[in-house]
Amino acid sequence: MEYILNILGPLLEGTVVTLQVFAATLVLAVPLGLALALVRVSRFRTASTAVSGYIWLMRGTPLMLQMLFIYFALPFVPYVGIRLPDFPAAIVAFVLNYAAYFAEIFRAGIQSIGRGQYEAGQVLGLSRAQTMRRIVLPQMIKRILPPMSNETITLVKDTSLIYVLAMNDLLRAARGIVQRDFTTMPFVVAAAFYLAMTLVLTWGFLRLEKKYAVYDE
Amino acid sequence: MIVARDLHKRFGDHEVLRGVSLTVGKGEVVAVIGPSGSGKSTLLRCLNHLETIDRGEVVIEGDTLVATDAAGHCRYVPEAEARRICRRMGMVFQHFNLFPHLTVLQNLIEAPITVKGLARDAIVPVADELLRKVGLFDKRDSYPSRLSGGQKQRVAIARALAMAPDIMLFDEPTSALDPELTGEVLRSMRELAEEHMTMLVVTHEMAFARDVSTRVIFMDGGDIVEAGEPAALFGNPSHPRTRAFLQRLS
Numbered sequence: 001m002e003y004i005l006n007i008l009g010p011l012l013e014g015t016v017v018t019l020q021v022f023a024a025t026l027v028l029a030v031p032l033g034l035a036l037a038l039v040r041v042s043r044f045r046t047a048s049t050a051v052s053g054y055i056w057l058m059r060g061t062p063l064m065l066q067m068l069f070i071y072f073a074l075p076f077v078p079y080v081g082i083r084l085p086d087f088p089a090a091i092v093a094f095v096l097n098y099a100a101y102f103a104e105i106f107r108a109g110i111q112s113i114g115r116g117q118y119e120a121g122q123v124l125g126l127s128r129a130q131t132m133r134r135i136v137l138p139q140m141i142k143r144i145l146p147p148m149s150n151e152t153i154t155l156v157k158d159t160s161l162i163y164v165l166a167m168n169d170l171l172r173a174a175r176g177i178v179q180r181d182f183t184t185m186p187f188v189v190a191a192a193f194y195l196a197m198t199l200v201l202t203w204g205f206l207r208l209e210k211k212y213a214v215y216d217e
Numbered sequence: 218m219i220v221a222r223d224l225h226k227r228f229g230d231h232e233v234l235r236g237v238s239l240t241v242g243k244g245e246v247v248a249v250i251g252p253s254g255s256g257k258s259t260l261l262r263c264l265n266h267l268e269t270i271d272r273g274e275v276v277i278e279g280d281t282l283v284a285t286d287a288a289g290h291c292r293y294v295p296e297a298e299a300r301r302i303c304r305r306m307g308m309v310f311q312h313f314n315l316f317p318h319l320t321v322l323q324n325l326i327e328a329p330i331t332v333k334g335l336a337r338d339a340i341v342p343v344a345d346e347l348l349r350k351v352g353l354f355d356k357r358d359s360y361p362s363r364l365s366g367g368q369k370q371r372v373a374i375a376r377a378l379a380m381a382p383d384i385m386l387f388d389e390p391t392s393a394l395d396p397e398l399t400g401e402v403l404r405s406m407r408e409l410a411e412e413h414m415t416m417l418v419v420t421h422e423m424a425f426a427r428d429v430s431t432r433v434i435f436m437d438g439g440d441i442v443e444a445g446e447p448a449a450l451f452g453n454p455s456h457p458r459t460r461a462f463l464q465r466l467s
């Protein structure tokens with residue numbers, strides 16, 4: 001018990017890093033993903049195709065590869081090359097990657113709303129943008145809650161990939177102690193931390209689903 | 218008032234409207250009848266820009282929505298202008314198309330607030346009055362999923378009226394309803410007709426067409442075959458296809 005209290009400090013520090021990556025990714029990737037989804041379902045063919053290509057690229061290559069590329073290779077790309085410190089590099093990679101996944105969830109949600117809703121909006125005089133904002137997107141939220149819950153839980157665990165940039169997240173902190181003390185106890189504590197975080201998320205999404213259960217379709 | 222001239226519409230190589238011309242004067246209640254697939258819905262949808270026509274002209278309350286020049290080029294007015302013109306027509310769909318995430322009251326006030334920029338306090342009394350008129354004031358805070366089909370359709374009528382349109386289009390408003398629920402919807406429509414709302418109603422309810430409309434249009438194969446006062450058209454149809462259609466119904 002005393003041992004656990006001893007290692008709690010460094011593990012909590014790791015958890016802070018994990019939560020920072022998680023929160024920053026969520027806050028930035030959700031709006032970006034929504035923007036991508038809106039372009040994807042728009043009438044603008046070229047832009048829509050470009051977004052499809054982007055989503056294919058981001059979902060078709062490993063997140064770890066993308067992170068390594070942005071950290072190590074981006075500085076050497078002509079013209080656009082910049083050298084990012086590790087935390088921003090990790091965030092950029094996570095946001096670009098997760099926005100692609102979110103965009104696909106949003107797209108499916110938007111396209112699941114029937115044509116009658118758009119037509120009802122149109123005959124009442126709403127513009128396309130107003131119909132999207134007032135009619136379609138609010139209904140989309142209810143439908144995407146389950147896949148979004150999945151995706152955000154995956155994100156919590158994916159944050160452990162930042163160890164490749166030598167950042168001290170929860171898992172790397174635990175591994176450091178394991179190698180120092182020759183005990184697996186830090187892994188058990190780290191697992192409990194991850195479980196606690198996903199529990200909070202699951203609970204949050206359940207509350208949202210309850211909130212949206214006031215209406216049926 | 219609606220003026221439509223020589224409307225042509227095709228889906229692929231299927232010509233659904235073959236030069237339909239139609240005028241609906243102020244306060245008229247025009248019923249459109251005809252067999253399935255004759256283009257009744259398409260005609261309505263072309264009038265309020267849910268479909269784009271290939272050729273012809275549509276003028277709503279004196280404003281041209283679309284016109285075709287001598288060279289045969291069909292031109293719509295810009296989108297914002299088209300929206301402004303079309304919102305003078307309310308539309309009621311066969312399948313209601315209420316907004317499921319909004320309560321009955323919110324369904325009614327959404328467009329007046331978002332489109333016309335009305336203050337909530339200004340439109341809520343109007344919406345309440347409309348709900349009383351269709352007999353659904355007690356449902357104002359319910360979600361549409363809690364309503365029967367007949368109630369949903371009456372909300373849809375009230376929602377369209379909340380935009381204070383000059384014209385109301387109905388596309389088979391009772392066809393999706395159980396027979397015992399059609400009466401309440403037809404009653405609301407009849408009241409609207411008595412207030413001299415300009416109405417264009419696609420319907421299979423011959424009793425409504427006969428008793429309420431001022432004129433009946435019979436469509437077949439993408440054309441208006443015959444039009445006239447209900448008594449004349451039902452009592453003494455001049456065209457063999459009209460006769461055949463009416464005979465099949467009775």
Ligand SMILES: Nc1ncnc2c1ncn2[C@@H]1O[C@H](COP(=O)(O)OP(=O)(O)OP(=O)(O)O)[C@@H](O)[C@H]1O
Nearest residue numbers: 228229231233251252253254255256257258259260
């Ligand atoms: N979006 C579309 N794409 C292709 N064909 C269509 C489309 N909409 C309608 N049609 C076709 O156009 C024809 C006329 O359809 P419309 O819905 O106007 O008929 P209707 O008179 O309203 O029939 P009903 O009484 O069954 O509602 C039909 O053959 C239909 O299959």
Ligand SMILES: [Mg+2]
Nearest residue numbers: 257258259389
């Ligand atoms: Mg129809």
